[in-house]
Amino acid sequence: MNTTPAYRLAATILHGFEAYRTRFKAITLDAQRRFQEGAWRESQQASIARINLYQQKVDDAVERLKRTFSNGLLAHREVWREARSHYAKLISPRLDVELAETFFNSLFCAIFKHRHIRNEWMFVISSRKEAAQRSGIELCRRRSIDGDWQAALRWALEGAALHNPFADIARDTRLGAALLNKMLPGTIWQAKDAAIELLHSVFYRNKGAYLVGRITGGGDQVPLVLPVRHQEHTEQNTEDVPQLHLDTVLITPDDVAIIFSFSRAYFQVDVAVPNECVSYLQRLMPHKPAGELYAAIGFFKHGKTEFFRALNQQVAKREDVFIIAPGVRGMVMAVFVLPSARTVFKIIKDEFDPAKDVTPDIVREKYHLVKRHDRVGRMADTQEFSNFTVHNDHFAPECLAHLLEVAPSTVSLKGEKVVIKHCYTERMMTPLNIYLEQCDDEAQLAVLRDYGDAIKQMAAANIFPGDMLLKNFGVTRQGRVIFYDYDEVCYLTECHFRAIPASSGDDYLSGGNESFSIGPNDIFPEEFGPFMFANPERLRVFKQLHPELFEVRYWQGLQQAIVDGRIIDVYPYGNEQRFVDAEQ
Numbered sequence: 021m022n023t024t025p026a027y028r029l030a031a032t033i034l035h036g037f038e039a040y041r042t043r044f045k046a047i048t049l050d051a052q053r054r055f056q057e058g059a060w061r062e063s064q065q066a067s068i069a070r071i072n073l074y075q076q077k078v079d080d081a082v083e084r085l086k087r088t089f090s091n092g093l094l095a096h097r098e099v100w101r102e103a104r105s106h107y108a109k110l111i112s113p114r115l116d117v118e119l120a121e122t123f124f125n126s127l128f129c130a131i132f133k134h135r136h137i138r139n140e141w142m143f144v145i146s147s148r149k150e151a152a153q154r155s156g157i158e159l160c161r162r163r164s165i166d167g168d169w170q171a172a173l174r175w176a177l178e179g180a181a182l183h184n185p186f187a188d189i190a191r192d193t194r195l196g197a198a199l200l201n202k203m204l205p206g207t208i209w210q211a212k213d214a215a216i217e218l219l220h221s222v223f224y225r226n227k228g229a230y231l232v233g234r235i236t237g238g239g240d241q242v243p244l245v246l247p248v249r250h251q252e253h254t255e256q257n258t259e260d261v262p263q264l265h266l267d268t269v270l271i272t273p274d275d276v277a278i279i280f281s282f283s284r285a286y287f288q289v290d291v292a293v294p295n296e297c298v299s300y301l302q303r304l305m306p307h308k309p310a311g312e313l314y315a316a317i318g319f320f321k322h323g324k325t326e327f328f329r330a331l332n333q334q335v336a337k338r339e340d341v342f343i344i345a346p347g348v349r350g351m352v353m354a355v356f357v358l359p360s361a362r363t364v365f366k367i368i369k370d371e372f373d374p375a376k377d378v379t380p381d382i383v384r385e386k387y388h389l390v391k392r393h394d395r396v397g398r399m400a401d402t403q404e405f406s407n408f409t410v411h412n413d414h415f416a417p418e419c420l421a422h423l424l425e426v427a428p429s430t431v432s433l434k435g436e437k438v439v440i441k442h443c444y445t446e447r448m449m450t451p452l453n454i455y456l457e458q459c460d461d462e463a464q465l466a467v468l469r470d471y472g473d474a475i476k477q478m479a480a481a482n483i484f485p486g487d488m489l490l491k492n493f494g495v496t497r498q499g500r501v502i503f504y505d506y507d508e509v510c511y512l513t514e515c516h517f518r519a520i521p522a523s524s525g526d527d528y529l530s531g532g533n534e535s536f537s538i539g540p541n542d543i544f545p546e547e548f549g550p551f552m553f554a555n556p557e558r559l560r561v562f563k564q565l566h567p568e569l570f571e572v573r574y575w576q577g578l579q580q581a582i583v584d585g586r587i588i589d590v591y592p593y594g595n596e597q598r599f600v601d602a603e604q
């Protein structure tokens with residue numbers, strides 16, 4: 021047996037990784053039961069527990085390393101070089117090699133405080149070529165249509181590992197087939213070789229179970245997602261086994277991409293070979309970076325590894341340079357972008373604008389809060405980086421000068437390198453204020469409706485954005501409005517929604533009226549208008565679309581629903597796409 025310190029180091033890290041994977045799997049596998057029983061509150065807790073799990077297991081493993089090895093040994097980079105090579109051999113039979121490598125990286129970074137990030141000592145580049153990782157495990161089930169789309173949909177639903185019965189599967193498949201008839205390209209609908217293919221794994225999130233795959237035929241393909249939910253009237257009934265229904269059928273790449281969006285909670289889905297599942301999903305959604313798909317199935321740390329590798333490649337291509345983010349500059353964050361990578365980088369400034377009542381620690385805590393919370397398709401996911409290092413000529417000079425000026429404690433020059441001690445990255449969007457200046461009337465109406473929906477859906481998930489200015493929201497390629505400025509977010513239930521007393525006149529905000537004092541959490545929905553829109557015509561349209569947002573009662577009603585434990589549905593597709601009520 022090999023007992024060299026480097027081998028024992030590798031074996032100890034692997035032990036830590038196995039502990040993480042075992043617990044991750046247990047939480048994930050239990051999603052089937054949670055869905056079966058309609059244990060929605062438990063699902064929310066499981067989701068948070070699984071997000072926190074990674075750091076807990078890294079901390080445990082660091083502790084173990086420190087107990088087992090002397091500091092001198094752990095600080096010796098040559099030992100890590102050897103350990104890396106032992107570890108690569110030890111993990112080679114595994115089906116999740118890439119995740120195991122990321123775990124090794126996490127430990128290396130924890131011990132060396134994110135310094136010395138080099139491929140010699142950790143896995144900056146994966147040790148494995150993709151081709152070597154084919155497991156031979158069957159990912160999908162498949163059935164030809166043979167002219168009967170309803171029967172194929174019945175097979176799709178009944179063959180999924182869902183234990184509850186469908187309330188009316190004939191109706192579900194009839195509606196599903198009718199929708200496919202309307203939406204599928206003729207080349208597939210009429211193809212003799214048309215077939216449905218679905219991943220064996222079921223994707224669970226919130227109150228939904230999603231079957232994911234594709235429809236092929238005539239040399240063509242479309243993605244396919246079948247969202248399954250509990251029948252509404254059985255939901256509260258604890259006596260009966262809840263019955264199921266097919267909620268809609270999604271086949272456009274945009275609709276499917278929205279289901280897998282970076283702005284949603286991660287799926288609970290048991291996948292035998294993560295890398296093969298992600299490759300399959302990428303074939304359905306070619307625009308989605310692998311990193312986002314890893315995150316979507318719960319492996320957000322490995323998503324960060326993939327993101328970092330892709331970013332390095334993009335930077336090396338030198339298609340463009342880092343520039344200051346277009347739009348209004350932040351009072352708290354210095355934001356720059358690499359447009360070709362569709363990525364923004366956010367650095368906490370050394371000094372905040374006096375209008376801001378937060379500290380750097382509060383800002384970090386708010387970003388962390390959002391990371392753990394259900395982002396309901398309305399809040400961008402972020403990755404956190406320490407000691408992010410890039411050659412200085414990758415920056416536009418004015419961008420680098422700006423960062424050095426506003427965040428000198430975070431951004432520094434080391435020779436020709438720019439070292440950024442801490443930053444967040446997230447997907448680049450078009451800031452809503454800029455989008456509104458550029459879009460036509462039809463797009464304006466759609467985006468104003470979605471802006472209000474975004475605020476309502478975050479509120480239903482117990483998040484109040486704090487700062488609802490247009491500049492704090494972005495618009496995705498699919499025209500969805502997403503919130504990205506977290507320094508003032510709080511739980512909706514912590515807010516105190518108030519009406520302005522009739523007698524307070526114009527003095528109330530200045531405190532001129534002594535009988536009317538304002539507390540730190542007081543919020544006056546009647547006053548939202550001028551904060552949101554400088555343009556009165558836009559405000560008028562918005563008020564017509566979302567009048568309730570300006571009413572105290574509306575907000576208080578939502579707070580009560582949250583306190584009562586009513587978990588409000590937020591569908592990752594339009595209400596008009598749902599089959600519910602379709603035949604009534």
Ligand SMILES: Nc1ncnc2c1ncn2[C@@H]1O[C@H](COP(=O)(O)OP(=O)(O)OP(=O)(O)O)[C@@H](O)[C@H]1O
Binds near residue numbers: 349505
């Ligand atoms: N994901 C993104 N995509 C595109 N642009 C973005 C993104 N995030 C931020 N920006 C740009 O950077 C600006 C500042 O970002 P952000 O609002 O996060 O900073 P802040 O300092 O917290 O802002 P505030 O002063 O409103 O508190 C935004 O107004 C926008 O123009």
